[in-house]
Amino acid sequence: MRKLLRLCPTFGLLLGFCPALAVTTALVNALGMGLAFTFVLTFSNFFVALLRRLIPEEIRIPLFIIIVVTFVTVVDMLMAGFAPELYKALGIFIPLIVVNCIILGRAEAFAYKNTVWAALKDGLSNGIWFTFGLAVLAAIRELLGAGSLFGYGLLSPHYVPLLLAVLPPGGFLLIGFILAAINEPQA
Amino acid sequence: MKILAVSPHLHSGTTTRVLMRDVLIALTPVLLAALYFFRWRALALVLVCVISAVLTELLAARIFKKENKVQDLSAVVTGLLLAFCLPPALPLWMAALGSFFAIFVAKELFGGIGCNIFNPALSGRAFLLASYASFMTTWSRPLDAVTAATPLALAKAGSAVDALTSAAAQAAGQTAVYRDLFWGAVAGSLGETSAAAILLGAAYLFCRRVIDWREPFSYLATVALIMFLAGQAVLFHLLAGGLLLGAFFMSNDYTTTPMSTRGKLIFGIGCGILTSVIRLRGGYPEGVCYAILIMNMFVPLIDRLDLKRQ
Numbered sequence: 419m420r421k422l423l424r425l426c427p428t429f430g431l432l433l434g435f436c437p438a439l440a441v442t443t444a445l446v447n448a449l450g451m452g453l454a455f456t457f458v459l460t461f462s463n464f465f466v467a468l469l470r471r472l473i474p475e476e477i478r479i480p481l482f483i484i485i486v487v488t489f490v491t492v493v494d495m496l497m498a499g500f501a502p503e504l505y506k507a508l509g510i511f512i513p514l515i516v517v518n519c520i521i522l523g524r525a526e527a528f529a530y531k532n533t534v535w536a537a538l539k540d541g542l543s544n545g546i547w548f549t550f551g552l553a554v555l556a557a558i559r560e561l562l563g564a565g566s567l568f569g570y571g572l573l574s575p576h577y578v579p580l581l582l583a584v585l586p587p588g589g590f591l592l593i594g595f596i597l598a599a600i601n602e603p604q605a
Numbered sequence: 606m607k608i609l610a611v612s613p614h615l616h617s618g619t620t621t622r623v624l625m626r627d628v629l630i631a632l633t634p635v636l637l638a639a640l641y642f643f644r645w646r647a648l649a650l651v652l653v654c655v656i657s658a659v660l661t662e663l664l665a666a667r668i669f670k671k672e673n674k675v676q677d678l679s680a681v682v683t684g685l686l687l688a689f690c691l692p693p694a695l696p697l698w699m700a701a702l703g704s705f706f707a708i709f710v711a712k713e714l715f716g717g718i719g720c721n722i723f724n725p726a727l728s729g730r731a732f733l734l735a736s737y738a739s740f741m742t743t744w745s746r747p748l749d750a751v752t753a754a755t756p757l758a759l760a761k762a763g764s765a766v767d768a769l770t771s772a773a774a775q776a777a778g779q780t781a782v783y784r785d786l787f788w789g790a791v792a793g794s795l796g797e798t799s800a801a802a803i804l805l806g807a808a809y810l811f812c813r814r815v816i817d818w819r820e821p822f823s824y825l826a827t828v829a830l831i832m833f834l835a836g837q838a839v840l841f842h843l844l845a846g847g848l849l850l851g852a853f854f855m856s857n858d859y860t861t862t863p864m865s866t867r868g869k870l871i872f873g874i875g876c877g878i879l880t881s882v883i884r885l886r887g888g889y890p891e892g893v894c895y896a897i898l899i900m901n902m903f904v905p906l907i908d909r910l911d912l913k914r915q
Contacts, residue, residue: 582736591710
């Protein structure tokens with residue numbers, strides 16, 4: 419479990435905290451976010467790798483952003499059209515994928531220097547592990563804070579929800595606990 | 606720059622255990638008042654909080670593989686103080702959870718006694734208030750345990766202050782209200798209602814020179830001044846709510862408050878301003894808990910400014 423969590427860029431590289439804190443109040447939102455994120459990361463990695471010989475070094479960052487923005491807009495419109503409820507729940511955090519440092523980080527550190535095929539694989543695997551990390555956070559928070567998973571009540575109706583778990587400080591605390599657990603020195 | 610070891614920095618032969626024992630003695634009148642006004646609920650809550658605080662301390666010592674410091678009694682004090690800022694009707698398991706949070710998260714995860722940034726008892730209370738708001742704001746009247754609002758909540762709603770300040774209020778009625786506030790026969794947390802008991806305990810601590818006068822008095826004076834300027838009933842705001850308990854037993858905790866004379870005054874004044882602002886303008890009727898916690902965050906900064914000046 420410790421190794422699995424380290425694969426997630428949020429816990430392994432401490433990147434992408436904004437969505438990890440903001441949308442993990444419910445499992446559905448976390449998976450939706452993870453999916454949108456994986457889509458954007460895969461395609462942006464793919465296109466950055468494809469165009470890497472055409473992108474001049476001096477203005478690479480703005481060009482990366484333009485590529486990312488393209489796919490974020492696609493996701494934004496698709497989600498608004500086909501999953502309006504999820505779109506409403508995620509709100510500003512879908513457009514904010516543009517400035518997610520994992521995406522820019524992978525474009526700069528990996529896709530710009532590697533082949534198209536490798537970049538595609540890298541984007542996909544990072545996206546999946548990010549989704550996994552979000553899902554773990556969201557599952558714990560939703561279970562503690564609402565007594566449910568995917569909106570279905572799992573615990574007894576007498577369970578008094580620990581509201582803090584779904585509030586922002588609860589997110590920070592939980593990430594802290596997870597980081598402490600996976601970085602504990604011995605064993 | 607000088608590097609300081611973690612507090613407490615006492616080398617006067619006084620050990621933490623002696624200090625904590627003095628604090629426990631000083632809290633005894635408050636405990637007796639709580640037992641008198643809230644009966645067996647008070648006893649149960651105090652026992653649950655203290656026991657779970659001590660057990661958590663033992664558990665943390667085992668998990669972090671360090672020396673077990675239960676002997677210094679600080680966990681007992683934290684448990685007791687936490688119980689004093691809980692409403693009497695709170696379910697016992699919530700009290701135990703708050704106590705666990707206070708010791709494990711607010712104290713031990715930061716490194717144990719002397720290393721914590723936030724006052725553990727108040728962190729426990731803030732944790733419970735954020736998690737179980739409705740339970741934490743259901744108050745009951747002393748003695749008969751009928752659900753009732755606290756004086757400050759009434760004041761926020763506009764009725765108590767009117768009753769106290771308006772010229773139409775009868776003199777007799779007003780003194781009765783102040784008498785209840787002084788002795789503690791009002792709704793509120795276990796340990797905050799009786800001003801008399803708190804003052805008695807504080808007097809003991811002053812005589813034993815366990816606490817400094819600066820934080821509590823600059824805190825109280827600031828609240829009094831702001832309430833006076835805002836045209837509020839000054840005495841009411843000093844006696845009602847958790848102000849006295851917070852000022853005498855929480856705003857002068859050794860670990861989470863500044864070390865220098867000037868720093869202590871800044872800390873007290875900051876707490877006073879925040880408490881007054883929350884009471885007058887904020888969404889909550891009472892602001893002592895958050896005021897002290899917020900000022901706790903500024904302590905490293907205040908200490909550093911003082912070091913630079915020297």
